[in-house]
Amino acid sequence: MRRFDTRDAGFEAAFDAYLNERRGQPAEVDAAAAEIIEGVRTGGLAALLDYTRRFDRADLTEQSIRVSAAExxxxxxxxxxxxxxAIAFAAERIRAYHERQRPADARFVDEAGVELGWRWTPLEAVGVYVPxxxxxxxxxxxxxxxxxKVAGVGRIAMVTPPGKLQPAVLAAAKAAGVTEIWRVGGAHACAALAYGAGPIRPVDKIVGPGNAFVTAAKRRLYGVVGIDALAGPSEIVVVADAANNPDWIAADLLSQAEHDPAAQSILITDDAAFAAEVEQAVDRQLAVLAxxxxxxxxWRDHGAVILSPLDASPGLVDRIAPEHVEFAVDAPERLADRVRHAGAIFMGRHTPxxxxxxxxxxxxxxxxxxxxRFSSGLSIYDFIKRTSIVKCDPASFAILGPPTVALAEAEGLPAHARSASIRLNPRA
Amino acid sequence: MRRFDTRDAGFEAAFDAYLNERRGQPAEVDAAAAEIIEGVRTGGLAALLDYTRRFDRADLTEQSIRVSAAExxxxxxxxxxxxxxAIAFAAERIRAYHERQRPADARFVDEAGVELGWRWTPLEAVGVYVPxxxxxxxxxxxxxxxxxKVAGVGRIAMVTPPGKLQPAVLAAAKAAGVTEIWRVGGAHACAALAYGAGPIRPVDKIVGPGNAFVTAAKRRLYGVVGIDALAGPSEIVVVADAANNPDWIAADLLSQAEHDPAAQSILITDDAAFAAEVEQAVDRQLAVLAxxxxxxxxWRDHGAVILSPLDASPGLVDRIAPEHVEFAVDAPERLADRVRHAGAIFMGRHTPxxxxxxxxxxxxxxxxxxxxRFSSGLSIYDFIKRTSIVKCDPASFAILGPPTVALAEAEGLPAHARSASIRLNPRA
Incomplete structure (x- = not known):
């Protein structure tokens, strides 16, 4: 593990270098994904089955590619x-939380008499990638x-690489109301979802995590379909004072570290002795962790930052802009309310x-x-989209028409100008 | 122009083929953008000025690259x-409309006693590309x-290729409160915004339209920064009955066609004779259009679809999923309210x-x-992001802890399970 101390002269440069130590995507992966996508786009189901044989060592057919309702x-x-x-409990809580995110449509008439607004509608079909x-x-x-489902998406197509399907995954699919599951994975599954392949009809958006090929394929397919964010290794920042049990904090740091050798776990504390206790607790827990x-x-690549007072921690958290941040302190709102850049905030000593x-x-x-810094977690907004609405009557058009003509002419777009002027001066 | 008739036997296949006639991005453009991005990322300002000399034939310095306040x-x-x-009028109306989009933060305590919610915060810095x-x-x-600005973004950095700056563009920058303008364009400008270059500090997101190199660069930079949607050629569908003035409808179709040879203008009407009148009006207007x-x-690649009754038009509009659709009919809501996939809807005969x-x-x-089908127009949501908030006390944690342990163990993530179980059984 590493140790940074904000009082060190070299802290700023060292911490910046640490934050910029980020792994790029190898160009070979991108090129391979591009080739696979083109293969499925032009070759359809035959290409999809062929890639599945080559990459997943599974010999499937148009029939066996789908997971049956009985299975x-x-x-x-x-x-x-x-x-x-636990799945039923989680599903119900996720449903209730996301139900509250549903935005309202708007329709209003402004002072010029123009009727304006917008309307949200769900996507028709979404693909969910499950590694x-x-x-x-x-x-x-x-x-x-x-x-x-909460958003009202009509069709959800789940894809997952061939192999034994975990009972818990199928129980979750059942709890979520997913009935369409395909035994395909990798970039070829993403291409099949985007363009369609045999019995797999195209979707409008692909969400869900995957390996480097899946991520490269999603980036390539963006535009043909929508995608969620490009997932990277997990991250946690734990802001903790010395009043915490070091074992609890060590467990929280390891809960992200265990995801991936590239995961990022950072402790921010105002007490160097407490940092040392957490490090020892991490070592003890690592020794018995499966x-x-x-x-x-x-953990070797990450570690602790000593920062005193912790009042300065929101600024440091913003620089890291982590996926998750815990504030394991009394009155955590005092710090948490000042954070601007984080995926999710967990407050208090009982919220791992x-x-x-x-x-x-x-x-x-x-x-x-x-x-x-620039994006949010998955939400109902990923599954709905907004259509703007504009309606003029002759009176309100008489107000909006002339400035439209002025701007269209200034931009050198005479047909734009004419579509307004022709209605202002029907004889013109 | 083309003519489709939904009553023709071959309509479905022909119209599908027409919708799929889409231009891919040449691979050379993508490779060139990748090289330019890497050049600016590693070479900084010197590389940026060098690309500006090579591609834009402008010899700039660290000083002259910025448009001064006096300019x-x-x-x-x-x-x-x-x-x-007209700019002031437009700016105020855009401000008022987007102000209404601001979503509320949420904070609530659910039946389990868990405090939940989310908080929206603005992006810190945004780059705006202006061709x-x-x-x-x-x-x-x-x-x-x-x-x-409405979202509360602190810093807006505008970039635009070197050359004479249009007075109207500068007036619009002034009206929008933009004070930071850089004389750089192309993929190199996007790279400078993403990574920083000399006096240009990095931004968190890049928005705005550009040529093929700009679009390729934005796709490549997605992840390093946020981007808006990848802009394609303009599109309009006009749904019009025979009660319209054909000249008005022709003007509307040409208002998109004039943007770009690849723009898409489609008339949907229930009256073949009216379609012919619109076609003649288009030809008359084209003859005098700058x-x-x-x-x-x-217009050569697009044209009219005959569809009767127009009651079926929302379904056809959804298949096209156009950027803009006009309903130039009486009681346009009757049709417009049934559209699911369109960027914006313009209702009635006086809303070009x-x-x-x-x-x-x-x-x-x-x-x-x-x-x-899967995304929305630019809005306040492009300039804010959401942080989830979770807070348990010991009592609510006692409810959420056990199912967390069950799921973490089922997923083979023992450190996740331990971060919960250690708080449930402090002796464990």
Whole structure:
């Protein structure tokens, strides 16, 4: 692990360098994704099945590519009862939270007599990518599909690489109301969702996490379909004073570190002795952690920042712009309310970030790699879009027409000007 | 121009083929943009000035790259009075419309006793790209900068290729409160905004239209910064019955056609004779139109669809998912309210689309190339982002903790589980 102290002369430069230590996407991955996309776009189902044989070592057909309703039922029935209940609890809380995000339509008449407004409508069809293998998470299904359902999306097509489907993933699909599941993954699955392939009809947007090929494919397909944000490694900042139990804080730091060797866990504390206690607690917990290998690799590159007083922590958090930040202090609002750039804030000593991954109700798909400077977590807004509405009558048009003509002429767009002037002077 | 008739046997296939006739981005443009971005990222200001010499034939320095306050004042003073007044009128209407879009923060305590909510905050810094030459439009400045100001963005950095700055563009910058303008364009300007270059400090998001290099650069930079949608050629669908003046409808179709040879203008009418009258009116207007060359090239590829009754038009509009649609009929709500996929709807016989380009107040940056299926026009939402908030006390944590442990264990994430269980059983 590393240690930064804001009182050191070299802190600013060292911390900036640390924040900019970011891994680019290899060009080979992008080129491969481009080729696969073109293959599926032009080759359709045959190409999709071919890529699935080559990359996923699975021999599927037009029939077996779809997970049947019976398989979903049987798999979901295999899910352990406590997990099934936790899924139902989480789904209901996610539904309730996102239901509150629904924005209102607007329609009003302004002083000029112009009727204006906007109307929100749901997307028609959305694809949800769910990674396979160890990273096949029921929470991925819930966090992506439940907000889509709340928004009113008519069709949700889930894709996941071939292989044994986790009972918990199928139970989550069932809880979220997902009935269309395809056994395909990678860039080829994204291309199939965007362009359609055999029985897989095209969708309007693709959401959900994936490996480097999936991320590259989503970036390439942006425009053909909508995409959610490009997911990077998980991040947590824990702002904690010395009144905390170091074991609790160590557990929180490791809860992100275990995701990925590239995950970023940072402790901000005003007490160097407490930082040392947390480091020791991390080492103790790492020794017995089943996911210790990834967590240890991650923790080696990150660590603690000593900052006193913690009153200055919101400014440092903004520089990091992390996916998650915990304020494990008394009266956390005092600090939390001053943060501008973070995906989600967890307040107080009894709100570990993992609550937000599963059951808080808020979405766990959040901006990473400092994208919280300019973007938000997944929400109902990802599954609806807005149409502007304008209506003039002859009287209000008489007010708006002349400045329209003036601006259109100034821009050298005579047909724009004419579409207004012809209605102002029908003889012209 | 073309003519489609929904009663023809081959209509479905022919119209689908027409909708899919879309121009891809050449791979060379993308590769060139990638190289330029890398050049500016590693070479900073020197590289930026070098690209500006090579591509824009302008020899600038660290000083002359910025448009001075005196130049902005002098340029704005040169703006014709009627245009200046129209700019002020438009700016105020855009401000008022976008002010109504501001979403509320939320904070509530649910039945489990968990405090939840979210908070919206503005982006800190935004770059606005304004094309040069003939396409240097004051309305571009207003439509991008005014919503950013309404959102509370602290810093707006405008970039525009070197060359004579149009007085109307500078007047619009002044009206929008833009004081930071840089004389740079192309992919190199986008890279300078994303990574910073000499006196140009980095921004958090880049908005505004540009040529193919700018669009390719924005797609490449997505993730480093936020971007608005990738703009394509303009589009209009006019749904009109035979009670319209064919000259008015022809003017509306040409108002989009004049933008670009690749623009898409489509008339939907239930009356073949009226379609013929509109076609003749288009030809008459084209003959005297200063922008006739582009408009003629565009109109050659598009035209009329005969559809009866017009009651079926919302379904056809949804298939096209156009940037703009006009309903030039009586009681336009009857049709307009059933449209799901369109950037903006203009209702009635006195609402030409050009109103929306300038002074309606709604934003003229709208989804093109069928992106209205999954995205919205520019709005205050482009300049704010949302942070989720979660706060448990010991009692509510006791409710949320156990299902968190169950799900984390099911997902094979023991450190996630431990961050919850350690607070449930402090001895564990």
């Amino acid at each position: 979903i039922e049987a798999g979901a029935a295999d899910c352990a009862e406590d997990v099934r209940q 396979g293998g160890r990273a096949a998470y029921p929470s991925t299904v819930l966090m992506n599909a439940v907000p889509a 996911t210790g290998e990834d967590a240890r690799a991650s 970030e993992a609550i937000g991954d599963y059951v808080a109700g808020s979405n766990h798909v959040l901006p990473t790699s400092r994208a919280a | 902005i004042e002098a340029g704005a003073a040169d703006c014709a009075e009627d245009v200046r007044q 040069g030459g003939r396409a240097a439009y004051p309305s571009t400045v207003l439509m991008n900068a005014v919503p950013a 922008t006739g060359e582009d408009a003629r090239a565009s 689309e050009a109103i929306g380009d300038y002074v309606a107040g709604s934003n003229h940056v709208l989804p093109t190339s069928r992106a209205a």
